[in-house]
Amino acid sequence: MKVTNNDMPEDLLGKYLTGEATPHERFRAEKWINTNDANRQHYAQFKRIRAAHQLRDTNHIAHNEEAWQRLQNLINKNHGAHIDKPVYKFKARWIQLLVSVALIGLMGYIIRTRLYSNQMVTIASGPDVITETLPDGTIVILNANSKLTFPARFTSNKRTVTLTGEACFKIIPYENTPLGINTKGTIITATGATVNVKANNGKTEITLNNGQVKVSAHGREILLNHGERLISDERHTGLIKTPNNANTPAWWLGTY
Numbered sequence: 001m002k003v004t005n006n007d008m009p010e011d012l013l014g015k016y017l018t019g020e021a022t023p024h025e026r027f028r029a030e031k032w033i034n035t036n037d038a039n040r041q042h043y044a045q046f047k048r049i050r051a052a053h054q055l056r057d058t059n060h061i062a063h064n065e066e067a068w069q070r071l072q073n074l075i076n077k078n079h080g081a082h083i084d085k086p087v088y089k090f091k092a093r094w095i096q097l098l099v100s101v102a103l104i105g106l107m108g109y110i111i112r113t114r115l116y117s118n119q120m121v122t123i124a125s126g127p128d129v130i131t132e133t134l135p136d137g138t139i140v141i142l143n144a145n146s147k148l149t150f151p152a153r154f155t156s157n158k159r160t161v162t163l164t165g166e167a168c169f170k171i172i173p174y175e176n177t178p179l180g181i182n183t184k185g186t187i188i189t190a191t192g193a194t195v196n197v198k199a200n201n202g203k204t205e206i207t208l209n210n211g212q213v214k215v216s217a218h219g220r221e222i223l224l225n226h227g228e229r230l231i232s233d234e235r236h237t238g239l240i241k242t243p244n245n246a247n248t249p250a251w252w253l254g255t256y
Contacts, residue, residue: 034137
């Protein structure tokens, strides 16, 4: 079987492109596509090749049909005769069948997209630090004893996750839609940033490594810039914003 970068089977990409992939296969394909620019470029090229093959086949049949019709008109004019064209009729029926299958696949994809758009995925780190890539390509380093819940696929106008515990988010821009990180009583949103969020015992601590995030809590909104730290406590209405003078946590670096 021919494979793509990072051993992604092309038949799986083909199923994803035609809407025939299962929710698990679709999640796997989207995760692979959004892993890096090389994979996204490969998938774009794969779609162009598939589209070019379909267009070539359609144009070929149309050209043969036109040429046959000109020949048939000439024969009718000179001899009043008629010659059947079973080969091209067969090909035309085959193309019609392929188009019908493609339309059925597209309808199935639309139905499955609507059915599974609200399907949620939950990962829990247990005693270990784990790394997860979200459907939009955002990388999450989840600290031990933490839990993250997110949709199996993001829509074009919304991407939201829910965190319990601690995680570092390397947020990538995605269709001009900010990523929303929900903790109990606090929402952190960013279009592109690296931010550490620790949510335990009713308190959320946000440390910004780069970029800019907006923190919403207690009916207030505060912008957090590079090198700043903010604490939101659900027991109090105040938001405490301070410079970040702490060293990078050892768990985040993967060293202990």
